[in-house]
Amino acid sequence: MTDVKEILKSKGLIRLKIWHSLILLIIASLVLACAMLWIQPFDRAYVIDIISRTEGLMFFLNWLPILIIMLILFVAGLSAVASASVTAFFGIALSFVNRYKVTLRNDPLLPWDISLGGEVAGIAKSFGSNTLVKIIAAVLLYIVISVLCSLLIRGAKIRLKYRLTGFSVMIITGLLINNSLYKNAVLNSELYVMGNVYNQVATFNSKGFLYSFIYSYNTNKISKPDNYDSRAVIEKINSFSSPVSYSVQKKARPHIIMVMGEAFSEFSLNPHFDFTGFDDPLYNYKKIKEDSYYGQIIVPNVGGGTADTEFDMLTGLSTRHFRGASFAFRLIGEEFDSIAHSLNNLGYNSEFMHPGYRWFYNRQNVYSYMGFEKMVFLEDFGGAEEKGMYITEDATIERIIEMFENNLNENPDTPYFQYCVTIQNHGPYKDKYRAETNFLTDLNLNADDINAISNYYEGLQDADRKLKRLTDYFESVNEPVVLLYFGDHLPAFTSDVYNIFYPEEYGANDMNTLTRLHKTPFIIWENSEAKALELNGRSFEEKSENYLFTSNYLGAFLLEYLGFENTSPFIDHLNELRKEFPIVLEYHSFTPEGISSTALNDEQRKNLVLYRNWEVYKVFDE
Numbered sequence: 001m002t003d004v005k006e007i008l009k010s011k012g013l014i015r016l017k018i019w020h021s022l023i024l025l026i027i028a029s030l031v032l033a034c035a036m037l038w039i040q041p042f043d044r045a046y047v048i049d050i051i052s053r054t055e056g057l058m059f060f061l062n063w064l065p066i067l068i069i070m071l072i073l074f075v076a077g078l079s080a081v082a083s084a085s086v087t088a089f090f091g092i093a094l095s096f097v098n099r100y101k102v103t104l105r106n107d108p109l110l111p112w113d114i115s116l117g118g119e120v121a122g123i124a125k126s127f128g129s130n131t132l133v134k135i136i137a138a139v140l141l142y143i144v145i146s147v148l149c150s151l152l153i154r155g156a157k158i159r160l161k162y163r164l165t166g167f168s169v170m171i172i173t174g175l176l177i178n179n180s181l182y183k184n185a186v187l188n189s190e191l192y193v194m195g196n197v198y199n200q201v202a203t204f205n206s207k208g209f210l211y212s213f214i215y216s217y218n219t220n221k222i223s224k225p226d227n228y229d230s231r232a233v234i235e236k237i238n239s240f241s242s243p244v245s246y247s248v249q250k251k252a253r254p255h256i257i258m259v260m261g262e263a264f265s266e267f268s269l270n271p272h273f274d275f276t277g278f279d280d281p282l283y284n285y286k287k288i289k290e291d292s293y294y295g296q297i298i299v300p301n302v303g304g305g306t307a308d309t310e311f312d313m314l315t316g317l318s319t320r321h322f323r324g325a326s327f328a329f330r331l332i333g334e335e336f337d338s339i340a341h342s343l344n345n346l347g348y349n350s351e352f353m354h355p356g357y358r359w360f361y362n363r364q365n366v367y368s369y370m371g372f373e374k375m376v377f378l379e380d381f382g383g384a385e386e387k388g389m390y391i392t393e394d395a396t397i398e399r400i401i402e403m404f405e406n407n408l409n410e411n412p413d414t415p416y417f418q419y420c421v422t423i424q425n426h427g428p429y430k431d432k433y434r435a436e437t438n439f440l441t442d443l444n445l446n447a448d449d450i451n452a453i454s455n456y457y458e459g460l461q462d463a464d465r466k467l468k469r470l471t472d473y474f475e476s477v478n479e480p481v482v483l484l485y486f487g488d489h490l491p492a493f494t495s496d497v498y499n500i501f502y503p504e505e506y507g508a509n510d511m512n513t514l515t516r517l518h519k520t521p522f523i524i525w526e527n528s529e530a531k532a533l534e535l536n537g538r539s540f541e542e543k544s545e546n547y548l549f550t551s552n553y554l555g556a557f558l559l560e561y562l563g564f565e566n567t568s569p570f571i572d573h574l575n576e577l578r579k580e581f582p583i584v585l586e587y588h589s590f591t592p593e594g595i596s597s598t599a600l601n602d603e604q605r606k607n608l609v610l611y612r613n614w615e616v617y618k619v620f621d622e
Contacts, residue, residue, distance in 0.1 A: 295547025
């Protein structure tokens, strides 16, 4: 290295004065900010439009952290070239990972993704070998060029006391700017969003990846609330009697197949749609619904957040009460109580299947912690057919049937519980299937919205047909089977579409306003063998319809429906609370009559308070 330095010195090094270095860093930070915005998976014209709409504020918020980081590295001892090179390396790398993650799963890169080692490894495995070689070659070339430039271009030496002073000043400045701009909820809410404000991808693209990344890190944190009291929880747990014995005959424990359909919704049932001359996307569902228990769940998110609905349903906890977490599965880092554990205790064999990456949302670990004995992910699908970027509904449903039959062959005397999360009809929907317009409407929609809805309906038809395939198959087997089928969230359409089809008609804190974009359907269907069991001591013909409750109740509701009572104190409490407060939201919970919990006294809210304390207890203390 000494010889290299001498050679470079003999050829003449470029030496920069301090003000030259500062100008270089300003220029480099501006170029990097432009590059990171350019890499975003968003039409560049939209980025320019948003910068214009915000009078440059969006660009400023994404440029300022880059400049501060470069300056901190510079005063810490690196040259201007090295400071710019190191910052650019990580900025570009994060931007490309974000672009790939959004393109692959319609979900931006978030700070906590980096803390999950499997996320990075999973993304790397997603590339082909040729792509990985090119990436490694590009990284090595970048490093070589950066090192050579650092040797060729030198800055003036700065005395240690000035470096220490400059470093202290920059750190303090960075903290002050971070607290005033990048934790500012009012500023964040005022930044323009092109598209659905509930869609995290749209907000990241509109506000800029770097700003959104930092803001998410600053604001998404959870801790025990100040009014947390575990005493009533512990008392309730200690008063719980031992679970009743379920050493009953096999026929009293039907097989349970639970399917969460990606973006499965009743959007097409809106009266402003007309399918005359087209295939009704819910043709089979509407018939099956007539022979099923039916209801709607209020899910945590709009247009995304699949894993949050999974968390709610399986654990009985509400994602809405842990909004500080990036996604609710981050709350699970060890064995965690779920309905799978309850069913395992009743002798069931529990399996999970999802044709997506096992590392995504850390499902590979989370589902093991929740008691699933076998898990099947994308890697297990081999060369299965894809449609619209994802494994088809057809391949997914056929795998459900295959796993069911394998269990019957391998464990003929063991009841089976399978939970499947489908993926084919994941957004974004514009040009997803290259579908032609397949509906009529009397409302005014632009071409992009018509395109997105038509493609969504193409995928919804596939889900509808495969739902019929499931019910037809299970009706043909001589085993009692209960099928729970439900949606995870509404499709990711623009806010304009939802405002057209679901206009806001009530006050800001009215139950209808707070839930209007969060309703997805669920049905509980039984084959003839299961109907003959008269589960929970009632005939299937006595079924009630139009249940409405938040998704945190769905798993407990299923156990109650099956007649499995006294399985755990928490599940028992959930089923009691559902009758008092079927709608549990962030700041308001509602009685069956639509009365807000804020209008009730402490005694009337007692079980609701116990539930919220129990949630905290399960996350932090159990």
